[in-house]
Amino acid sequence: MARPNEEVEALLQEYADLVAITGGDAFKARAYEKAARAIGGFPTDVSKLDVKGLRDIPNVGKSIAEKVVEFLRTGQVSDVEEVRASVPAGVRELLTIPTLGPKKAMTLYEELRVSSVDELLDAIHDKRLRDLKGFGERTEENVLHGIALMQKAGGRILLNSAMDVAEQVVAELSRVKGCEGCAYAGSLRRMRETIGDVDVLVAAERSAAFMEAFSGLPYTAEVIAHGEKKTSIRTTKGLQVDLRVLPPDSWGAGLLYFTGSKAHNIRVREMAIRHGYKLSEYGLFHAKSGKKAVSGTEEDIYAKLGLPWIPPTLREDRGEIAAALKGELPELIEEGDIRGDLHTHTDLTDGVSGLEDMVAAAADRGYAYFAITDHAPNLYMQRMTDQKILAQREKVRALDGKHRRMHVLHGTELNIGPEGDLDWPDDFLAGFDLCVASVHSHFNQSREELTRRLVRACENPYVSIIGHPTTRQIGKRPGIDADFDEVFAACARTGTALEVNSHPERLDLGDEEILRAKRYGVKFAVNTDAHSVVHLPYMRFGVGTAQRGWLTKDEVINTWPLQKLRRFLRPGGR
Structure with missing residues (x-):
């Protein structure tokens, strides 16, 4: 909630x-x-x-x-x-x-x-x-x-808001006596950027206790429907949550079916038919005898069809079945692969938390390194100066290695001006450990101007990462109209990483753009753009988006050891 x-x-x-x-x-x-x-x-x-x-x-x-x-x-x-x-x-x-x-x-x-x-x-x-x-x-x-x-x-909400509700429901129902399994499914499990409603599944022999507990949750505003197998509520914030109770021996089939997507399920059912089976939410059955073959786990069902388990984030009918058949599914990046966050802000500019608090919170997450990248002077409302950023650098250097030996990098988020110009000259940029460059204004330039602007930023030897590349804010602001294929090619040519911004309002690049950029051989950075310590856990949403874009950890620079990362960040090292 x-x-x-x-x-x-x-x-x-x-x-x-x-x-x-x-x-x-x-x-x-x-x-x-x-x-x-x-x-x-x-x-x-x-x-x-x-x-x-x-x-x-x-x-x-x-x-x-x-x-x-x-x-x-x-x-x-x-x-x-x-x-x-x-x-x-x-x-x-x-x-x-x-x-x-x-x-x-x-x-x-x-x-x-x-x-x-x-x-x-x-x-x-x-x-x-x-x-x-x-x-x-x-x-x-x-x-x-x-x-x-x-x-x-429409009535869709951001990924993090839906996740908050789903995890609370799962925690509450998991405590009910008789629960043999509880999980959220649907588009939330696939980590879609917006969610229409939340699907929660329970494995139990009897459903009554779960339906009662679900209907009585403190944030239930309305019980839309109440039944033996399915109950739907609307929360006080207007989100619909559907609960289905499945027999424990149907758990795998139910989880597969209710996770979706619809297109993926159709492909799997077609495979089942070709193998002489019939697949439903209750199990995989022999078509002729009607006898159940398997149903306990998703892995069992996929294996019976000659497939490895397919991660939920890939289940969008975008070639995952063909890749699985060929043994070519990627080993997707996991949140545990992230060694550091390379785009964060403090209260020196528009952040809320102080430098020391941000560094301590990052260390508590087990990071090996962490970058502070406050805004540069061309975002005038931030009132950044050379003196302020250099004074911050001294504080960052003093914090380096202080918390659990985590290395603290001093960077900046540069503003990409209307002509592709940056806030500071190259000799000043050379003093930073890394530079993120982002578009923050003049969104309505022509396609040619926006493309040239981004390409010019890529070509600056001190720019390591293009931040939130399309500038979109989900449900609020569309992405800019640039020729991103040209931008992706420029990133590949110059060795500039593209950010997967983990903030739930951005998730930028999105999964479809990641898939396009991958074809150019681009590297990526999954960052939070955190402006507070409470934003650091948003990393999970960026990783989920990266998974939807089929990214492996080798393609994401902040999964690399620090020495390798530093070589990438240095001009000429990319």
Whole structure:
């Protein structure tokens, strides 16, 4: 379930948007945005803090702290309710469209009386937006893309939110007497980037106790359906969770069937038919006699069909059956293969946790090395200077080897400017252990300009990794329109790694782009882009995405020993 910190973060971000919509103080809106981000990334549960404790969080002043306490005590904030009431509901609906900011939403309402997505689509169709100041054909294209993103997402939620719910349900049901197995399945087990609903399976001789426990979970808002074999609930956050109880001797068949994907299951069933079997969620049966052949484990079923076990993250009918038959399934990267995180931030720029806390938390994860890569000067709101970054370097050097002998690397995340330029000259970049370079602005340049911009960054000898390459934010912002095949070729030519950003809102590169990039022989880095110690565990989602892209540990530079990694990071070493 959502942490109280995340609920507060959402409220403060909404308030910031509402302040902007109503023409309020831009500095106030920015202050609430910064406080929202700080609380969302704060490691302590804010519901246990008073005003004084909340004020110890960076960017949280007395007024914001008091609003947080009011929200946690009553479920609402009077100031937020007041400004909500002043903004038409239709305008708030428009705010749910990725790519449409608060000011444009208010302009559409005031100038065109547009107060719903359908009315906005009609206005675009009639070309009425083009008469408005600050709007044009490109705006129409962006808004249409945003609406498409929203409609595609539908009721789907991010991977981490679904995982939180699923793991709590599995933990609760595993404690019920008679449980012989419990796991989540479906698209969550396949680590899809968004999840429609959560499937949970239990192996037990009797189902009643599990259905009762499931229906009575404290975060159950509604029991949608209640039966002997299947019960569905809706959580207080609106997520549907389906529980199925299977006979223990059908566990493997049920897990295989309910994990999917549908296309993968069809392929497996076709193989079963060719081998004289019939496959269902209850087992693999001889077609003629109806006698059960196997069903206890997935491995047993695959083996009976002449296949090795296929990892769930590959089960998308993208060639995994053919590869399995040929003995060519990749030995996928595992989270335990990751030796370090090469893209993280501290409170020197837009992070929440301090340098020492980030390093200590990384060491607790058992990493052999860890890189601090705070933002460089061209993201002006971060107020980075040469002096600040050099002072940080001295602190990083002092921490090197201090925690469990973990090596701490000093890097930076450079901003790739509109022309492909970087924040610092090469002689300054030479002092860093590594440089991540990312696009943070000017997303609407032409395809040619965006491609040239990324390629030029790859060609800088001090750039080791291209961070979150497409810049997408899932359900909020589409990826940039660059010729990524040309970018992938440039990365392969220059020895520049592509990031698989593990933050659940990014997962960038996504699995399909990873598969494309692999064909060019590119290397990858699976990083968290952590802005807080609570973000470091996001590594599991990046690894899951890397698995969906068929990556092995040899293709991921932060699984390598430090000496090999250092050679890769040095100009000329790639």
